[in-house]
Amino acid sequence: MKNATILFVFIFIAVLFTNCSTKSEEYIDPRGTDYAGSESCIQCHKAEYEMASKSSHFKATAPAIPENILGDFDSRNHTFMYDKDTKLVMEKRGDSLYQVLYKNGKEVQAHRFEIVFGAKHAQTSVYWKEGNTYELPVSFYHSINNWATSPGFPADKPYFDRMIMKDCYACHSSNISSRTVNQNSTERNFMSMEVEDIINKKTIVYGIDCERCHGPAKQHAEFHLKNPNVKTANSITSFKTLSREQRLDACALCHAGNDGMKLKSRFDFKPGDKLSEFFRETKSINDTAKFDVHGNQFRLMAQSKCFIKSEKMDCITCHNPHENASKNMASYSKICMSCHQGLKHNDTTLKTMPEKLLADNCVECHMPKKASGAIKFQLSNSKQLSNYILRTHKIGIYPMTK
Numbered sequence: 001m002k003n004a005t006i007l008f009v010f011i012f013i014a015v016l017f018t019n020c021s022t023k024s025e026e027y028i029d030p031r032g033t034d035y036a037g038s039e040s041c042i043q044c045h046k047a048e049y050e051m052a053s054k055s056s057h058f059k060a061t062a063p064a065i066p067e068n069i070l071g072d073f074d075s076r077n078h079t080f081m082y083d084k085d086t087k088l089v090m091e092k093r094g095d096s097l098y099q100v101l102y103k104n105g106k107e108v109q110a111h112r113f114e115i116v117f118g119a120k121h122a123q124t125s126v127y128w129k130e131g132n133t134y135e136l137p138v139s140f141y142h143s144i145n146n147w148a149t150s151p152g153f154p155a156d157k158p159y160f161d162r163m164i165m166k167d168c169y170a171c172h173s174s175n176i177s178s179r180t181v182n183q184n185s186t187e188r189n190f191m192s193m194e195v196e197d198i199i200n201k202k203t204i205v206y207g208i209d210c211e212r213c214h215g216p217a218k219q220h221a222e223f224h225l226k227n228p229n230v231k232t233a234n235s236i237t238s239f240k241t242l243s244r245e246q247r248l249d250a251c252a253l254c255h256a257g258n259d260g261m262k263l264k265s266r267f268d269f270k271p272g273d274k275l276s277e278f279f280r281e282t283k284s285i286n287d288t289a290k291f292d293v294h295g296n297q298f299r300l301m302a303q304s305k306c307f308i309k310s311e312k313m314d315c316i317t318c319h320n321p322h323e324n325a326s327k328n329m330a331s332y333s334k335i336c337m338s339c340h341q342g343l344k345h346n347d348t349t350l351k352t353m354p355e356k357l358l359a360d361n362c363v364e365c366h367m368p369k370k371a372s373g374a375i376k377f378q379l380s381n382s383k384q385l386s387n388y389i390l391r392t393h394k395i396g397i398y399p400m401t402k
Contacts, residue, residue, distance in 0.1 A: 034218050036217045052323070057207065058207040058208060059119040060173065061172045062116050071147055073090045086158065088101050088102075089102060122141045144379070146379070151374065169199075171254035173208075178199045213321065219234075246273075251298060253266055255315070293392045294372040329363055333362045366395055375387070
């Protein structure tokens with residue numbers, strides 16, 4: 001009887017520890033219990049969810065599993081040469097993918113792809129080390145269909161120490177939690193301490209998900225599952241109910257650059273909030289400064305006469321946030337012509353292209369592609385910097401159309 005009791009106690013303790021271990025491995029949503037996760041949207045919004053799940057918003061970050069990673073790993077295009085003795089090779093090892101550094105034919109370092117950033121134009125990746133993520137030195141670019149240096153990285157020597165801070169995740173993920181620690185300080189003076197955010201990798205909410213733009217959905221989902229006949233959105237933010245300024249602020253949170261003075265974390269922003277409570281502008285939005293075509297779409301659009309003269313125009317006028325920008329230029333032209341009916345091109349412009357073709361592709365001339373000063377890269381064995389080319393959102397009459 002005594003042995004049976006002891007055995008029961010051991011079994012109870014083993015089960016208790018197993019449950020504790022399982023709970024410790026459970027996913028933690030850093031946003032709190034009001035959030036239900038994007039999967040809760042599928043039952044009632046299947047079409048929107050399936051569309052959004054394929055978008056660059058949803059794929060702004062993703063776990064670095066093979067199906068999410070762009071680029072070659074098994075052909076002649078998977079090697080980046082720094083010099084004749086130094087090369088970085090994209091390699092598949094088991095179920096994981098790595099960037100492996102070789103010097104004189106010997107492996108020096110190997111870092112696993114852990115999180116990927118981006119999918120539409122280019123993709124860079126990071127690896128984990130001691131509670132933080134660090135950018136890998138080579139990225140994949142769709143424009144060249146090849147590997148090249150990650151933005152700002154040198155092409156003459158490998159570099160693995162660029163930390164990707166929590167703020168970087170604020171526009172590429174829906175949330176991630178961290179804790180601040182003091183690093184190796186031997187001083188008692190607080191001002192001399194080095195502080196660092198240690199990111200909790202279990203808490204990352206990948207990509208820009210439904211609740212990042214519509215707010216917490218738990219109450220909304222529970223209400224509508226119990227009341228399927230109620231068609232008016234309950235306990236959720238619908239962009240239809242927001243003012244023009246509120247809609248613009250929601251997009252400008254991540255599409256207006258990073259040169260403002262940060263007052264609060266972007267992660268604290270909820271749809272309907274005022275952007276001015278999160279960032280203080282350091283210069284006028286109508287400044288003549290050349291805002292970069294990468295990440296400054298809102299400020300560029302705000303300089304356009306179309307935007308200034310309109311009382312309704314916002315980002316959603318041209319873009320469905322649930323899907324990638326259309327490649328059908330004529331679809332944008334229809335939006336342009338809804339305000340610009342009756343306007344005719346001058347004779348000089350008509351010499352470049354027939355009127356019908358011009359009317360079907362307004363953006364090619366009035367929102368031309370321009371070089372980004374923020375994204376520059378170098379090809380293997382190249383000393384020349386290349387600029388990434390993106391379409392400007394400053395609508396205007398450019399020299400080529402005069």
